[in-house]
Amino acid sequence: MMNRVLAKRELAPLVTLLEVEAPRIQRRWKAGQFIIIRPLESSERIPLTIVDSDPVRQSITMVIQAIGKTTREAVSLEPQALMCDLVGPLGEPATMTTGKNVVCMAGGVGVAELLPVAKAFHEAGNRVVALCGARSDNYRILDTELQAAVDELHWATDDGTYGFHGNVVQLLQSLAGPDTFQEGHVIGPIPMMKAAAEATRGWNMKLHASLNPVMIDGTGMCGGCRVTVGNEVKFACVDGPEFDAHLVDFDELTRRNRAYREMEQEALAHKCRVGLDVR
């Protein structure tokens, strides 16, 4: 498999969409599943949610926020370049339902990852309200695609430059109560997912959170992605990535995701010694 980059588009500052040829994954993936990529030989393996696919171009789409060494390497790939490794689809598809009022919430780059799930809920015959958050107006992504996919789309921006002034959870509280929705899906930064879970605890609504822990193989082998869900240890790669948001131990997830933070900074600052002596 070649993993050829077919298209690349900057959606917002530091947020880039890549369309990559992946015929087998395109044929088999379902909303909520993810892939693992290793953009270059020198990269880590990182998990990314599948955002979209195109059966004619036999491709899948991913959206990457370039904040670390490997994500920067990923967005450095230009059209026609070959991605070193691309494997999937991994994890279980998002839980679906039908005939319900469904709220889909996302923040930051999670908005892209929400798109296929919101679309799937809509296609399955639900009334879907999407609540999406961005730092500021110019950080809003995939607005047109989301508009087309759901019944209602609301934006919240931290600085109030577009839509609701505040975050997604505050937006939810301003629009909805315990009986507005029967089902929900949330994806994004951990503090936001945790706040969404807290805000809806006691509501008559199931809330699914799609988690993003540290992961290596993505097939259940390493256990690096383990999370505690209702006092049980689960592997996000094979049991998830989606779990009951009201049962997830988000504090533990936060600590585990911070484990390599200093080392990641070191890797970002580090220039490989090989070849440096050549002037």
Added chain:
Amino acid sequence: MAAPPLKYKPNPKAPRQALPLLDAHVRAHSADEVALGFTPEQVSVEAQRCLQCAKPTCVEACPLHIDIKRFIARLAEGEFQSAHDVISEQSPFPGVCGRVCQHELFCEDACIVGRKWDPVAIGSLERFAADHARLRMKELAASYPKPTGPKVALVGSGPASLIAAYDLVRWNYQVTIFEALHKLGGVLAYGIPNFRLPREILREEIARLQNMGVEFVVDFIAGKTATLKELMEEGYQAIFIGTGAGLPHMMGIPGENLVGVYTANEFLTRINLMEAFKFPDAPTPVRIGKRTIVVGGGNSAMDAARWANRMGSETTILYRRGRVELKARLEEIEHAEEEGIKFEFLAAPVALYGDENGYVKEIECIRMELGEPDESGRRAPVPIEASRHRIPVDTVVAAIGQAPNPTLQKVTPQLITRRGRILIDEQGETSMPRVYAGGDVVRGGSTVILAMKDGRAAAKAIHDTLSSTPEVQ
């Protein structure tokens, strides 16, 4: 056909040659291979210790039935390349097996010389033959034509599939091996450290299969990237599942999800596969603090402890039974001891405690005493309640075994399993027609050589089935 007379007189009384090792102080800071291999002079002495028995029990004991007697005779005569050719009749992996096989349980255990003296060092001789032949690998492969027979898919690129591929391609099957990770070799690549099995040895012996026409596809997860049914529809006439035992057992104690607590799989995958020992020159890090405790007594425990020690951590192996019950290769235990790794026998963890940031800082242990034998025949450890005590620690590695990789089974309900293990009949066939399985996915946690034995048996069964089925000819 009578064997030709020997050109030398066997001398079993000569002392068994000691495998030269990298100095323990040097290797404590090095990823280089520990065992350096015999010199030609040592090979001459060691090979001539072999009695050349009329009925070689070693050949019978070898799960691959390598003609040990004959390759040792070639070595004794100084015909090093010819010794490699003899091994190649049965196995293309003497470089791997010469390093990681538990010879003391198989060929060397059966060696007649061992009844009176030390057994012949068959493993080290195998390794020598392999290392001597390294330069002519390509030439060896060139003598094989491109296969043209029916297509066979092998799932997983570990030892079971590799040997099956070797047999099948020699019978002219078009073989494709599908690997989930981005590197080939399965447990040989992610599980076994460089200092036991240098990566170039593994790469070269796999390249030999590639040169013979075996196709390798990485980044392919059977059941996810494509189902077994889809593979059949793509023209594969038979499938072998050798997906191994990759699912780590958890300790099931409080604090297991603290930062700094690893499964052996994650710890070894980060270091072996992603080369975290080179970080930040390699992109994937591993957290190793000042003090590491590795829980367990098998090869993975030794491997993890020896890596932690090499990366500068004061390392202790915590094992709930005694030294004689350790399941690792004897050589690895000795090497770990030489390298300064401490062993705490008859002790088990009961809880882990963290600091305010969620980093592990203490392990609470309990002393054990050995009671009655359990189902494994070993005396079962029984905890002594009053012995609970805490030890400061920065990194904990749980190396307490693995269960079969569940991914394929989960999406293939037609495969009948018991406790995650795929069930097979005497031919190695699963509950799905023309789908075979072997190695750790059938056995649970076992060894490289028994996985190879299964892979060979399955290849034979596939050949018997396909060669007697007219429509696939």
